[in-house]
Amino acid sequence: MTCLEDILKVNNLTISYRTLRGKVKAVENVSFNLGKGKILAVVGETGSGKTTIGLAILRILPPNAVIEKGEIWFNGKNILDLDEDAMRRIRGKEISIIFQEPKITLNPVLKIGEQIAEVPIEHLGLDKKEAYKLARKMLERTGVPDPDRVMNSYPHELSGGMAQRVVISIAMILRPKLLVADEPTSALDVSVQAQVLDLIQELVRETGTSVIFITHDLSLAAEIADEILVMYYGKVVEYGDVFEIFKTPKHPYTRALLNAIPRIGFRGRLKSLEEMINA
Amino acid sequence: MRVRKLIARRIALMIFVLWGIITITFIVARVIPADPIGSILGPQAPPELVEKLRKEWGLDKPLYQQYFDYIINVLHGDFGKSIKTNRPVLEDLKQFFPATIELATFSLIIAVLIGVPLGILSALKKDSTIDYLSRMFALTGVSTPVFWLGLVLLYLFYYKIQIFPEPGRLSVGVQPPDPITGMILLDSLLRGKFDVFLDALKHIILPSIVLGFYNSAYIMRITRASVLEVVSQEYVRMAIAKGLRRRKVILKHVFRNAMIPVVTVIGITYGSLLEGAVLTETIFAWPGLGRYATQAFLSLDYNAVVGATFLIALVYSLVNLVVDVLYIYIDPRTRGALEG
Amino acid sequence: MKTNERISMLIKNEKLIELWRHPNGKIGIIISVVLVLMAVFAPLISPYDPNYPDTANRLAPPSTKHLFGTDQLGRDILSRIIWGSRISLSIAFLAVFVTSVIGLVVGLVSGYYGGKIDILLMRITDIFMAFPRLVLALAFASALGPGIYNVIIAISIVYWSFYARLIRGVVLQIRNELYIQAAKAIGASDLRIMFLHILPMVTAPLLVQATLDIGGTILLASGLGFLGIGVQPPTPEWGVMVSEGRRFITHEWWVSTFPGLFILIATLGFNLLGDALRDVLDVKLKR
Numbered sequence: 043m044t045c046l047e048d049i050l051k052v053n054n055l056t057i058s059y060r061t062l063r064g065k066v067k068a069v070e071n072v073s074f075n076l077g078k079g080k081i082l083a084v085v086g087e088t089g090s091g092k093t094t095i096g097l098a099i100l101r102i103l104p105p106n107a108v109i110e111k112g113e114i115w116f117n118g119k120n121i122l123d124l125d126e127d128a129m130r131r132i133r134g135k136e137i138s139i140i141f142q143e144p145k146i147t148l149n150p151v152l153k154i155g156e157q158i159a160e161v162p163i164e165h166l167g168l169d170k171k172e173a174y175k176l177a178r179k180m181l182e183r184t185g186v187p188d189p190d191r192v193m194n195s196y197p198h199e200l201s202g203g204m205a206q207r208v209v210i211s212i213a214m215i216l217r218p219k220l221l222v223a224d225e226p227t228s229a230l231d232v233s234v235q236a237q238v239l240d241l242i243q244e245l246v247r248e249t250g251t252s253v254i255f256i257t258h259d260l261s262l263a264a265e266i267a268d269e270i271l272v273m274y275y276g277k278v279v280e281y282g283d284v285f286e287i288f289k290t291p292k293h294p295y296t297r298a299l300l301n302a303i304p305r306i307g308f309r310g311r312l313k314s315l316e317e318m319i320n321a
Numbered sequence: 322m323r324v325r326k327l328i329a330r331r332i333a334l335m336i337f338v339l340w341g342i343i344t345i346t347f348i349v350a351r352v353i354p355a356d357p358i359g360s361i362l363g364p365q366a367p368p369e370l371v372e373k374l375r376k377e378w379g380l381d382k383p384l385y386q387q388y389f390d391y392i393i394n395v396l397h398g399d400f401g402k403s404i405k406t407n408r409p410v411l412e413d414l415k416q417f418f419p420a421t422i423e424l425a426t427f428s429l430i431i432a433v434l435i436g437v438p439l440g441i442l443s444a445l446k447k448d449s450t451i452d453y454l455s456r457m458f459a460l461t462g463v464s465t466p467v468f469w470l471g472l473v474l475l476y477l478f479y480y481k482i483q484i485f486p487e488p489g490r491l492s493v494g495v496q497p498p499d500p501i502t503g504m505i506l507l508d509s510l511l512r513g514k515f516d517v518f519l520d521a522l523k524h525i526i527l528p529s530i531v532l533g534f535y536n537s538a539y540i541m542r543i544t545r546a547s548v549l550e551v552v553s554q555e556y557v558r559m560a561i562a563k564g565l566r567r568r569k570v571i572l573k574h575v576f577r578n579a580m581i582p583v584v585t586v587i588g589i590t591y592g593s594l595l596e597g598a599v600l601t602e603t604i605f606a607w608p609g610l611g612r613y614a615t616q617a618f619l620s621l622d623y624n625a626v627v628g629a630t631f632l633i634a635l636v637y638s639l640v641n642l643v644v645d646v647l648y649i650y651i652d653p654r655t656r657g658a659l660e661g
Numbered sequence: 662m663k664t665n666e667r668i669s670m671l672i673k674n675e676k677l678i679e680l681w682r683h684p685n686g687k688i689g690i691i692i693s694v695v696l697v698l699m700a701v702f703a704p705l706i707s708p709y710d711p712n713y714p715d716t717a718n719r720l721a722p723p724s725t726k727h728l729f730g731t732d733q734l735g736r737d738i739l740s741r742i743i744w745g746s747r748i749s750l751s752i753a754f755l756a757v758f759v760t761s762v763i764g765l766v767v768g769l770v771s772g773y774y775g776g777k778i779d780i781l782l783m784r785i786t787d788i789f790m791a792f793p794r795l796v797l798a799l800a801f802a803s804a805l806g807p808g809i810y811n812v813i814i815a816i817s818i819v820y821w822s823f824y825a826r827l828i829r830g831v832v833l834q835i836r837n838e839l840y841i842q843a844a845k846a847i848g849a850s851d852l853r854i855m856f857l858h859i860l861p862m863v864t865a866p867l868l869v870q871a872t873l874d875i876g877g878t879i880l881l882a883s884g885l886g887f888l889g890i891g892v893q894p895p896t897p898e899w900g901v902m903v904s905e906g907r908r909f910i911t912h913e914w915w916v917s918t919f920p921g922l923f924i925l926i927a928t929l930g931f932n933l934l935g936d937a938l939r940d941v942l943d944v945k946l947k948r
Contacts, residue, residue, distance in 0.1 A: 102562050134564030146555040150654055151577050160573075161563050196653040212563065334787065341788030346800070353804040460685075460936070464928035466880055468887045469903050469921030476910050596795035600884055604907075614796070615888050618803040630800050634792045641791075 049219055049252045050076040050099070055112030057094055057103070065108070068094045070276045072112070076220070081246070081253040083263035083284075085299070086273030092256045095273075096222040099254070100139050101129050116220070135165040138213035142225040144205035148197035154181075155193035158212050165216060180211040184241055203234035210241060217249040224256045239266060260299045264288060272296050323656045327649050335642050340392075342634045347391050349630070350623045352384070395631065401624035405616065410628035413613060418632065419503025420490065421602070421609035425594040427506070428529040432536035432590060437583065439537075440544025445571075447549065455541060462538020467597045471531040471604040478527060485527040486520075488606040495520050528605040532597045536590045543586045544579070551579040581652050588644030592637045679941045686937030692930025700746040709737040711744040711897050720913045730915040732905065738916065741897035742923050748898045749927060752809060753878040756816040757871050763817065764824020765867070769855050771825065772832025783829070786822035794819045795884055802891045812891035816878055827870055831863050865942040873935035876928040883924045899924050 057069040069091040076082050084092045097103045099114060101121065113120045117136065121129060141147045148157055158177035162168045168176065174193070181189040184207040197205060206226065213221060223242065227235040243266060246253050257263055263270055263284070270287050272280035272295065279293040291297045375381055379390055394400070400410035443455040478484045486492055490505055497505050498512040506525065509518035551557065552575060560574045599611035610629055617625035649655050680686040699706060708728075709715075715735035723730045729738040771782040789797070798815045805811035835841060836859075844854050885891040886900025894901055899920040906916030 100562055102558060130564050130566065132564065133562055139559075139562045141555065141559065143555070147559045149556040149560070149574055149578070151581070151652060152573070160565065160569075164563070164565050164569070198654050209559075212559075334784075337784060338787050338791045341785075342791055345788065345792070345797075349800045349804045353801070460932060461925070461929060464876060464880075464925055464932050466883055466887075466900070466903070466921055466924045466928075468884065468900075469917070469924060472903065472907060472910055472917055472921070476914060480911050592793040596793040596884075599795055599799070600887065603888070614799070618799050619889055621803065626800065626803070630792070630796055633796050637793055638791045 047078045048075045049078050049116070050254075051113075051115035052095075052099075053113045053115070055095070055098065055114065056110040057091075057098060057112075058108050058110055059104075060106040060108060067276050068107075069098070072273075072276075072278050074271050074278070074281055076252050076254065077268075078252055079246075079250045080268045081255055081266055082269045082271060083255045083257060083267035084271045084273060085257060085260055085263050087258055089275070090273040091276040092273050093224055096139065096224045096254060096256050099220070099222055100133055100137055102133075102139075131165070134161050134212075134218075135216045136218050137220045137222065138216075138218045139222040140206075140209050140213050140224065140226045143229045144202060144209045145197055145200075147209055148205060150197055152196075153193070154195050154197065154200075154208055158193075158208065158215060161212055161215055176215065177211070180215045181208070183245075184208075184211050184214075185237075186211075201234075202230050203238060206230060206234075206238050207241065210238070210245070214245050214249065214251070218251055220254070221246060221251050222254045222256070225258070226255075227262070228257070228259075242266075261303050272299070324649055327655065328646055331642060331645050331649075335638055338638055339635070342631060342638070343392055343395050344388075346395075346627045346630050346634075347388055350627045351380075351387060351391070354621075354623070395627075400628035400631075403617070403625040403628075404622045405620055405625065410624045413625065414610070414628050414632050415503075417608060417610045417613045419500075420607060421595070421598050421611055422636070423504040423506060424525065424528060424532065424602070424607060424609060425591065425598055427525055428532035428536065428594050428597075429587070429591060431529050431533040432540055432594075433587065435533070435537040436540030437544050440541040440583075441548055441576075441579075443541070444545045444548035444552065455545075459538040459541045459545075462534055463542070465535060467531060467535055468600040468604060470534060471528070471601045474527060474531055475604060486523050488528075488604065490521060490524055490607065491517070492520050492524070528601055528607060531605075532594055532601055535597065536593055539593070540583065540586060540590060544583050547582045548575065548579040551575050554578070581648070584651065585644060585648060588641045591640040595633050595637060676941060680937055683937040683940060685933040686941070689930055689932075689934030689937050692926060693934050696746055696750060696927055696930060699743055700750045703744050703747050707740040707743045709740040711736060711741040712895060713737075720909065720916070722913070723915055729919040730913070732902075732916045733909065733913075738902075738919055741902060742899065742920055745897040745899045745902065745920065746923070746927070748809065748892065748896065749879050749882060749924075752813055752816070752882045753875045753931075756813045756820065756878050756882075757874050759813065759817045760820040760824050760874075761867060761871055763821040764826075765828055765863070767821070767825040768828025768830075769832060769859065769863075772829035773836060773851065773855060773859070779829075782825065786825050789818070789822040792819075795881060798881055798885060799888065799890055802885055807891060807893045809892055809896075812882060812885060815885075815891070816881055819881070820874060820878070823874075824867070824870065827866060828863055831866055832859055835859060835862050869935055869939040869942060872931055872938055876931035876935065879924060879928050879931070 052075070053073050055069055055072045056067070058065045058067045072091070072095060074082065084095060086092045094103070094107070097107075098109065099116075099121075101124075103109075109122060112122070114122050116132075121132065124132075148154070155174055155177055158180065159170065159173035162173045162176050163170065166173075178189050178193055181192060186192050186204060186207050192200065192204065192208070197208075200208065210226075221242075226242065227238050230238060239262075242253070245251070255263065255266060267284050269282065270280065270284050271278060272287075272293065274293075274295045280287055280291060280296045287296065288300065291300055379387055382390070398411050400414075402408060403410050403413055406413055439455050439458075443452045446452055475485075475488065479487065491497060495517060498508045498514050498517055501508050501511055505521040506518060509515070509521060557570065557574055560570045565573075595611070598607075598609060599615055601607070602609045602612040603615060610633060613625065614629035614633065616622070617629055681690065713736060715731060715737070717735065718727070718731050719735040720733055721727055721731040721735075727737050727739065729742065731737055732741070767782055767786075771779045792800075798819045801818050802812055802815035805814060841854060841858055844858055849857075882891070883898065883900030883903070886898040887904045889901075889904060892898040892901055894905060902920035903917045903924075906913070906918075906920070909916050
């Protein structure tokens with residue numbers, strides 16, 4: 043599925059972590075492409091390496107991570123080869139990230155306004171007044187009630203949903219080409235989850251941003267994604283168009299995941315992975 | 322405002338603690354010693370003298386009466402007379418207090434100037450040689466007896482290699498400036514007597530280094546731990562993910578958070594400096610509260626004991642009050658949720 | 662029972678091995694063990710009687726005969742240091758033990774029951790903690806009079822509040838954990854919950870703090886000795902020895918220097934041990 047309109051191309055990415063017990067492979071030979079304006083869901087359980095992929099794209103992996111091999115092509119360049127300063131200029135402007143728990147992603151001692159405004163100040167060189175105006179507009183756009191008050195608040199004063207909207211504002215304020223969303227709704231109340239999800243979808247449609255949506259929830263992926271990448275212990279086990287995969291899953295793991303989705307009216311036993319493979 | 326309520330509560334605590342301090346000094350001075358006058362005057366004392374002092378001190382009254390009188394006296398600053406100097410203790414305190422404050426504050430500045438940068442450097446360059454050496458320094462620093470260090474350094478740098486002058490605040494023959502604050506460094510600057518200032522400076526450096534040694538080690542450890550903790554936080558990762566420059570990330574996001582516990586520690590450090598002063602003033606012939614208190618303890622000069630202990634505890638409590646109030650301002654999380 | 666015993670033995674061994682592997686732990690263990698042995702076997706190790714005044718050899722410099730020299734009465738300094746370790750260590754261990762027990766009780770009660778008792782007890786600790794430690798110890802030690810037991814009492818009065826706070830903190834943390842609620846729901850008595858469930862969680866931080874405070878107590882006690890309060894000469898307490906040697910510092914530097922050096926080494930040893938313990942036990946707590 044390679045086309046000229048691809049925003050991101052990942053080839054044979056292999057990443058390990060150095061631990062006290064030696065090197066542990068987190069991600070092995072992962073390859074995929076992301077088209078412009080498309081949403082790719084990376085699905086897998088904890089430890090499948092999905093978060094590592096996200097961190098690698100922004101090159102904010104922890105210090106004990108080793109990129110063994112592979113390339114990440116963005117904007118015609120392999121960003122793994124870029125020097126730190128060039129990469130820094132991409133972060134927050136061309137590629138952004140949203141993490142799972144919004145409250146700890148925000149600095150507890152700084153006001154919200156400052157934390158949003160520092161992005162355009164850094165990348166666009168705006169002065170404080172303009173940056174704050176832009177920040178406020180962005181905040182309004184994300185549906186935050188009483189944006190002036192929120193701009194003046196501290197993170198611990200906000201609810202989870204509001205905090206995540208702030209984080210989304212930070213990520214989207216410069217209309218990046220690529221957004222990595224690492225389980226953005228997992229830590230939120232169910233009622234808020236849907237709202238935040240809708241917000242993300244709206245925004246990226248508006249700005250034409252491509253999204254890598256990392257989640258453990260296959261049904262959520264089905265709702266939001268154009269393509270799906272299923273990860274199992276660091277390897278890609280399924281990759282393709284969302285509808286294809288749901289109709290004809292090729293890998294037993296995918297089938298097991300699909301089977302695990304609770305269905306109303308289902309009676310009987312859930313099958314384990316071994317049983318499915320042997321079936 | 323929420324902040325005002327918190328501050329008010331903190332001040333109320335301080336008042337309660339002050340009452341507690343007065344009570345404990347009372348216990349030390351009147352309740353515990355079996356015969357305060359007898360132990361001072363000795364068994365040979367003529368009984369009339371003992372009786373006279375007893376009445377003078379109000380020791381013939383019942384204990385609870387003594388307690389109330391005591392509280393009222395302390396609140397008026399009346400600690401009685403010192404047996405040694407034969408002056409009201411309050412006068413003694415006024416005389417010796419500035420010297421200790423000057424020494425403690427100067428040592429604090431040195432401790433912070435050494436401890437904080439070393440701690441930050443250590444944390445940012447974790448596991449490097451600098452980190453390792455700094456940690457060795459810190460561990461040794463908190464294990465060193467301050468009075469021994471003072472003796473050794475005095476021997477080395479005053480007697481053997483004559484870098485520093487003799488113990489004391491000023492050289493013999495140098496007149497202190499007319500007192501404004503009682504602190505020679507400040508007063509000499511305010512009065513324009515720069516030669517006196519230099520002399521005083523030369524005299525205060527060695528005792529400050531000795532006093533500050535333990536505390537710079539302690540501050541370094543706390544700073545390092547704090548920076549390390551902050552650096553591993555999610556919001557620092559987010560700051561990098563925003564594409565902010567490294568310097569900005571460190572200054573704005575790391576420091577602002579890492580310095581919060583360090584500020585609290587400075588309050589505790591001041592207490593440690595006051596203790597250390599008790600030990601070092603004897604060695605450096607520093608005419609301060611510490612030396613006064615020690616002599617009072619040794620000679621069982623109870624009024625002086627009470628006065629000195631009370632004053633030291635008061636100063637310590639005030640410093641901690643200031644630090645706690647400051648903390649309310651620098652850490653927004655203390656203020657709780659928005660009203661309304 | 663047998664399997665439980667075996668398992669607990671295994672765990673204990675594992676911790677000790679980790680402690681030994683820790684770079685600071687190794688040095689800390691060696692120093693503390695050596696000091697304890699020194700204190701215990703003082704009569705056997707000490708080359709001379711610590712109180713024997715060899716008047717012919719007063720203020721003798723370090724030599725093969727007197728490794729650390731002699732003091733102004735001709736007493737062998739090394740012997741006095743060895744016997745002094747008994748004093749410093751017994752003060753430290755006893756004081757820390759007493760404060761741990763008091764702090765444990767207060768902290769448990771305060772943290773578990775909360776409410777008015779908690780507020781009252783914590784206000785009391787606030788008062789005790791308003792004094793710099795040495796000053797409070799000095800005040801009580803001088804009021805109580807000389808003697809090693811009074812020193813221990815004075816130090817305990819100073820340190821108990823820190824332990825009470827520490828333990829209360831731990832209790833508050835785990836009080837709301839599910840397993841405590843569960844125990845309560847089955848109707849377990851408060852005492853049972855405190856002993857069976859809360860106490861084990863408290864042991865680790867308590868042990869770390871106690872080890873670190875042994876170092877702190879040695880410093881505090883020697884400070885008192887230096888000032889001449891508490892332990893009195895001719896008792897060979899290290900702080901007292903430093904004070905006695907003060908007048909001779911210019912020419913007979915060894916009289917003060919060696920005792921002080923041992924204060925440093927002893928404190929350092931227990932600090933290293935406490936640090937290493939904290940690293941080793943903390944990891945287990947986090948897991």
